[in-house]
Amino acid sequence: MNARDPSLPLQADEVSALGAFAEQVWDEEIIPALKDYIAIPAKSPMFDADWAQHGYIDRVVRDAASWVESKKVPGLKLEVIRLEGRTPVIFFELPATKSGSTDTVLLYGHLDKQPEFNGWRNDLGPWTPKYEDGKLYGRGGADDGYAIYASLTALMALDRQGVPRPRCVGLIETCEESGSFDLPAYVDVLKDRLGTVSLVVCLDSGAGDYDRLWMTTSLRGMVSGVLKVEVLTEGIHSGDSSGAVPSSFRILRHLLDRLEDSATGRLLPESFHCEIPGARLEQARATAAILKDEVYKRMPWACGADGGPVLPVTTDPVEVLLNRTWRPTLSVVGAEGFPELKNAGNVMRPYTAFKLSLRLPPLVDGNEAALRLKALLEDNAPYNAKVSFVPDGRAGAFGANGWNTPDLAPWLSQVLEEASQAHFEAPVGYIGQGGTIPLMGMLQKSFPAAQMMVCGVLGPKSNAHGPNEFLHVPYGKRLTAAVAQVIAAHP
Structure with a gap:
């Protein structure tokens, strides 16, 4: 066991050494590894039904696993686990170096990616990595291909200095962007090997700015799926049919009016709302005082009608924060049944389909919300049109639940503040x-x-x-060192 007294807090030189080590590994090894990772279109199964045949997910898993094993960390064991018909996960473990420690720290991340999207800068692309001004551009680097590399680097930083730590395990999945529908099966298979988990480090979230360590206090749930309205078996001349055949688009608009107030964006069913805990209201006020109007000015607003930017839903920073974290919102993220503009003739289209993304407050059950949403949209269809809402969820789980963090233990609250001050020279943010x-x-x-x-x-x-999409590399370096400091303080 390590000779260093684990009851002593890290000294200033030890904290500084954590930062220096993280910076070196990022510069020499993590950035090159992430460039290779970004170049691989490892899209999540929801966006690549033939993921197994394409082999991209297997490739990024193999590359990440090889990188971890190449570090030859004493005692490290790694396994790529593949359950039949499911996306693979990486599971690694490092034995405790702290005498008497029986608990486990679980470090989580994922390697699957969102699809390409459009609108990339001319010199950038989703699968074309570019490192510029401290930012690594490309799909997936920040969300969150860096997680496995940063996690192991944090542990190596501690072991290199002889700082005692508890047993640590890593769980890296490849289905997160599809709702993690494969993950419960793996958690069940691994439950005995996970041990007694007393701290979870999840590197898949966000930051209010790049000036401090930010802790996520809550996450929203989600229901996504396809709403489809069919009125004809084939398209027909709009001059001949409009006024007789109801527009599938108009019916779809009518159905969405059941769900959302189009004037304000408020979701109408009260069952999709929940009471916001008092502690979260106070944290929103504190965060608004830090970020001020940057909470909405940071958005890439288009030029509006008067030449100024398009206006936000509200300019109250507190309300902006609550709207995007504790209130339900609807987004239409895709459409089908529409020809391209250049091919749009005067035709009454047979159907309209929208891909809906309904974000739910952290305390609303996602599966129950999905069932309520399906009934709301499908029942009593106007004109007896054929209406269907098909959620994306699988294996009986049609919606994803949100999460509200438990109260922080005093030791964790203290070390988060210390780590933010040490590596960012600013108080921790929530x-x-x-x-x-x-x-x-x-x-x-x-x-x-x-x-x-x-x-x-x-x-x-x-x-x-x-x-x-970009990864802010200086922030990633400091975050890695902060994670190491937190794990070192694990009681």
Whole structure:
């Protein structure tokens, strides 16, 4: 066992050494590895039904696993686990170096990616990595291909200095962007090997800015699926049919009016809302005081009617934060049944289909919401049109649950503040996120006493899922060192 007294806090030189080691590994090894990773179109199964045949997911898994094994960390064991018909996961473990430690720290990330999207800068592309001004551009680097590399680097930083730490395991999946529908089976298979998890480090979240360590306090749930309205078996001349045949688009608009107030964006069914806990309201006010109007000004607004930018839903920073973290919202993220503009003749189209993304407050059950949404949209269809809403969820789970972090233990609250001051020279920040990480709810149910450190590099304009996604490398380096410091303080 290590000779260093584990009861002593890290000294200034040790903290500095964590940062220096993280910076070196990022510059020499992680950035090159991520460039290779970005170049591989390892799209999540929802966006690549033939993922197994294409082999891209297997490739990024193989590359990441090989990188981990090449570090030859003493005691490290790694396995790529493949259940029949499911996307693979990487599971690695490192034995404790802290005498008497029996608990486990679980580090989580994922390697599957969102699809390409359009609108990338002319010199950029989703599968064309480019490192410029401290930003590594390309799909998946920030969301969150870096996680496995940063996780192992944090552990290596501790072992290199002889800083005692608990047993650590890594769980890296390849189905997160599809709702993690494969993950419960793996968590069940691995439950005995996971051990007694008392701290979860999840590197798949965001940051309010790049000036401090940010902790995620909540995540929204989600229901996504395809709403389709059919009125004809084939397209016919619009001059001959309009006024007799109801427009499938108009019917779809009518159905969405059941769900959303189009004037305000408020979701109408009260069952999709929940009471916002008082602690989260206070944190939103504190975060609004830090970020001010940057919470909405950071968006890439188009030029509006008067020559100024398009206006946000609200300019109250507190309300912006609550809207994107604790209130339900609807987005139409795809459409089908429309020809391209250049091919759009005067034809009454036979059907209209929208891909809906309904973000839910953290305390609303995703599966129940999906069933309510399906009934709301399908029942009593106007004109007796054929209406269907098909959720994306699989294996009986039609929606993903959100997550609200448990209260922080005093030791974790203290070390988060210390780590933020040490590596960012600023107090730690707390912020809710509008995205969804299904694993967090799963792990909280499996390990209700575990502390949660949910964080990530997705700060202003990093634009995960959209064009010009980038990883803010200086932030990634400091975050890696902060994670190491937190693990070192694990009691």
